[in-house]
Amino acid sequence: MRPLAKELRALLAAGSGSEPQLTSREREIAALVAEGLSNAAIAGRLTLSERTVENHVSHILHKLGSTSRASIATWQANHRA
Secondary structure, three states: OHHHHHHHHHHHHHOOOOOOOOOHHHHHHHHHHHOOOOHHHHHHHHOOOHHHHHHHHHHHHHHHOOOOHHHHHHHHHHOOO
């Protein structure tokens, strides 16, 4: 997990200098991704379509500048409120 955390910190530092701004729903989905849930499981838990969850995950990844669900988990671990 350390290489991903290092990659994420580098990407964030190279960005605009500010933290990615996730919506409340994106933060909720990020927390569930961090728990290891699949898109289908998240959709079932939140009563959303799987496609809607896919879109949210895609937006989260774009905002984080990553392509890895593991980076969402790393981000979530560093930003628990």
